[in-house]
Amino acid sequence: MKYIDEFRDGDVARRLAAQIAKEARGARRYRLMEFCGGHTHALWRYGIVEMLPPEVEMIHGPGCPVCVLPIGRLEQAIALARTPGVTLCTFGDMVRVPARDRRSLLKAKAEGADIRIVYGSADALRLARESPAREVVFFAIGFETTTPATAVVVKQAAEEGIKNFSVLASHVLTPSAMLAILGAPGAAGGGIQVDGFVGPGHVSTIIGSQPYERFARDYGKPVVVAGFEPLDLMQSILMLVRQLNEGRCEVENEYKRAVVRGGNARAIALVEEVFELRPSFEWRGLGSLPDSALRVRERYAAWDAERRWSIPYEAVADHPACACGEILRGEKRPTDCKIFGTACTPESPVGSCMVSPEGSCAAYYAYGRLSKRRPRPDGEG
Amino acid sequence: MCLAIPAEVVALHADGSATVSLGGLRKAVSLALVEGVALGDYVIVHTGFALSRLDPAEAEATLALLREAGVGLEDAG
Amino acid sequence: MASSWGRRLDWDTGRVDMTHGAGGRAMAQLVDELFVAAFDNPLLAKKNDQAVFEVPAGRMVLTTDGYVVSPLFFPGGDIGSLAVHGTINDVAMAGARPLYLSASFILEEGFPLRDLRRIVESMARASREAGVPIVTGDTKVVEKGKGDGVFISTTGVGVVPAPVVTPSGERARPGDVVLVSGTMGDHGVAILSSREGLAFETSVRSDSAALHRLVARMVEAVPDIHVLRDPTRGGLSATLNEIAQQSRVGMLIDEPRIPVLREVTAACELLGLDPLQLANEGKLVAITDRRHADRLLEAMRADPLGTDATIIGTITEDEHHFVQMETAFGGRRILDWLVGEALPRIC
Numbered sequence: 142m143k144y145i146d147e148f149r150d151g152d153v154a155r156r157l158a159a160q161i162a163k164e165a166r167g168a169r170r171y172r173l174m175e176f177c178g179g180h181t182h183a184l185w186r187y188g189i190v191e192m193l194p195p196e197v198e199m200i201h202g203p204g205c206p207v208c209v210l211p212i213g214r215l216e217q218a219i220a221l222a223r224t225p226g227v228t229l230c231t232f233g234d235m236v237r238v239p240a241r242d243r244r245s246l247l248k249a250k251a252e253g254a255d256i257r258i259v260y261g262s263a264d265a266l267r268l269a270r271e272s273p274a275r276e277v278v279f280f281a282i283g284f285e286t287t288t289p290a291t292a293v294v295v296k297q298a299a300e301e302g303i304k305n306f307s308v309l310a311s312h313v314l315t316p317s318a319m320l321a322i323l324g325a326p327g328a329a330g331g332g333i334q335v336d337g338f339v340g341p342g343h344v345s346t347i348i349g350s351q352p353y354e355r356f357a358r359d360y361g362k363p364v365v366v367a368g369f370e371p372l373d374l375m376q377s378i379l380m381l382v383r384q385l386n387e388g389r390c391e392v393e394n395e396y397k398r399a400v401v402r403g404g405n406a407r408a409i410a411l412v413e414e415v416f417e418l419r420p421s422f423e424w425r426g427l428g429s430l431p432d433s434a435l436r437v438r439e440r441y442a443a444w445d446a447e448r449r450w451s452i453p454y455e456a457v458a459d460h461p462a463c464a465c466g467e468i469l470r471g472e473k474r475p476t477d478c479k480i481f482g483t484a485c486t487p488e489s490p491v492g493s494c495m496v497s498p499e500g501s502c503a504a505y506y507a508y509g510r511l512s513k514r515r516p517r518p519d520g521e522g
Numbered sequence: 523m524c525l526a527i528p529a530e531v532v533a534l535h536a537d538g539s540a541t542v543s544l545g546g547l548r549k550a551v552s553l554a555l556v557e558g559v560a561l562g563d564y565v566i567v568h569t570g571f572a573l574s575r576l577d578p579a580e581a582e583a584t585l586a587l588l589r590e591a592g593v594g595l596e597d598a599g
Numbered sequence: 600m601a602s603s604w605g606r607r608l609d610w611d612t613g614r615v616d617m618t619h620g621a622g623g624r625a626m627a628q629l630v631d632e633l634f635v636a637a638f639d640n641p642l643l644a645k646k647n648d649q650a651v652f653e654v655p656a657g658r659m660v661l662t663t664d665g666y667v668v669s670p671l672f673f674p675g676g677d678i679g680s681l682a683v684h685g686t687i688n689d690v691a692m693a694g695a696r697p698l699y700l701s702a703s704f705i706l707e708e709g710f711p712l713r714d715l716r717r718i719v720e721s722m723a724r725a726s727r728e729a730g731v732p733i734v735t736g737d738t739k740v741v742e743k744g745k746g747d748g749v750f751i752s753t754t755g756v757g758v759v760p761a762p763v764v765t766p767s768g769e770r771a772r773p774g775d776v777v778l779v780s781g782t783m784g785d786h787g788v789a790i791l792s793s794r795e796g797l798a799f800e801t802s803v804r805s806d807s808a809a810l811h812r813l814v815a816r817m818v819e820a821v822p823d824i825h826v827l828r829d830p831t832r833g834g835l836s837a838t839l840n841e842i843a844q845q846s847r848v849g850m851l852i853d854e855p856r857i858p859v860l861r862e863v864t865a866a867c868e869l870l871g872l873d874p875l876q877l878a879n880e881g882k883l884v885a886i887t888d889r890r891h892a893d894r895l896l897e898a899m900r901a902d903p904l905g906t907d908a909t910i911i912g913t914i915t916e917d918e919h920h921f922v923q924m925e926t927a928f929g930g931r932r933i934l935d936w937l938v939g940e941a942l943p944r945i946c
Binding site for chain 3: 524525527529544545546547548549550567568569
Binding site for chain 1: 524580581583592593
């Protein structure tokens, strides 16, 4: 497949690995956070972690919308799904995430709730059109990559006068989460030592590379926006290593074939038209962050599930043994969690990091058990 | 996040959608988020929407950069 | 053939109703005009509640399976052909020759007779082509809402001929070679492409097929194959992991050698799925002593259902029983088995 296979060339990978090893040699460590869950998945899927020299440590970030969705939001979705007359449309990713008392959308479905798995927002809208007797609610999760697709269908529903459709908006914003990682004032959880970021490539097709410039400028952290193929990731790691060696601190774009500095103006405008910032939003593992999530604007209130159905949001604490929060903040590795692989496994997940294919824990469990490299949080090994 | 994949536009439709081909498989996608897409272009597809057009010149440039790395170095092993 | 039943069944617009399962005339007519007519063999034509047959020499094999696939009809097959192929294959995986099948139907009230006939005719065709007759059966009807259209259960009986040493999941040994008979993930993608809401067009068809003739060639060439299994639900990854656990071994698989159709790869890229976790209904995994590997491969490739057969890896010593894969990329990863269904994802 064009523009995919070329970026998976094993020979180029080996040479890139050698180049990274050559340039990373020396007295310093390179603590790089790959923000996005898709990148975490790719690192393990292609065995990239094993190919990196010991000086380079990849810290897994919170860029997995399934992982950072607080249990309370999922409870809202489950409550809606249980409401008579409601059909809840959801992405497959959310279906097995455990809510309170190990409830989940999958279990609710087994108990009779009308829950449909959809590939995209347009499928949910189509369902609403085809089933006028049902109240269709689309569980709209995701970072900026996914938000424009929700905006499009809300607008379309409004234009076509489709009354039996609404969205439960839980779209979150990348720069806010990156800020929380860096320990900005007001962000929960403090900060951890991160030297640079591998930026999320597909989020950046929408928002551009410009929003990361403040991290380089004000926090002294270089950012390289990376594509998702393994060679993209390796090249981006090399670019970060070079920046750190040369004392540069810039935003570079490795994913130029899909990302431009200004992003996708049309998509940004559509999102702006349909959504507005929530003053505060609770993130799993990161606490409540200001200006970090979106809600539907008043003008489109008729298509906002939160307004149409009064389902109050109730914060639900994570399971006490679950270390998802610290893992999402990069403070712990999955293997540091007391219940990793024992009480918490893909078959019986306790936290969302184990359910989501992009979650650190799931990735470690699936791919990482082979790894001899398990650096401890203090940076040793 | 963000499972998105480049696919070739093989048909354009009056309602603002397109048919893309990925390895011979065909799928309808919405072009609501991109402008000026032509037949033969590659677009990045996510949940049934094209997010951006892939720039072939930049793709070639990136590939060339990738291929420069490590030439002459021994394998790190 | 004039109907001796009086009023004829309305195949075009008629539906299954509770009388068809009640044991009375309506049911007898359905059985006669549909099942007996389609499956058409002397044993079934006797219309007894059982079939009586001679037992050939050798070890007997018995297997049963339920078929609940949705959608009922998909590119390359339907629940009927699947029910025949799947059970024949379970018999064949013991190295056995399948002899007879039985078929039990649970029909939902309101199920269109037109669809039922289509399914039964498909079963008949599959059975005929495989040379394995359906010699006895049963029909029940459940109230509307209590069944998904139709559930089919088939039981198969077979015999393992004398020289064959029964393959079994715990017989893989370090040093053995792992082979697959062809491309992985076809059935899974064919099913997905027919499901509501995924809406992609593909030429990929289900690989649903009866593997007993392929197996016959294989056991003739190598009577002592250690393991034979068809990677159905959960795909190749589930099958390899099951075997690793049963045999208490590890595996090292060479990912680029696993044959996968281009369009199957594409569908998986699009939906975020792994072809190695998708079902196959006309493929098998074979594990054999490395000294016999080439001979086995040759026998497989000589059969129409084994033309793409390949050696994909080896069995290793491993206390963790991991199935490890060398990726095309050059790194190594674990091939884990799926928890639950393979669902399309956005992340």
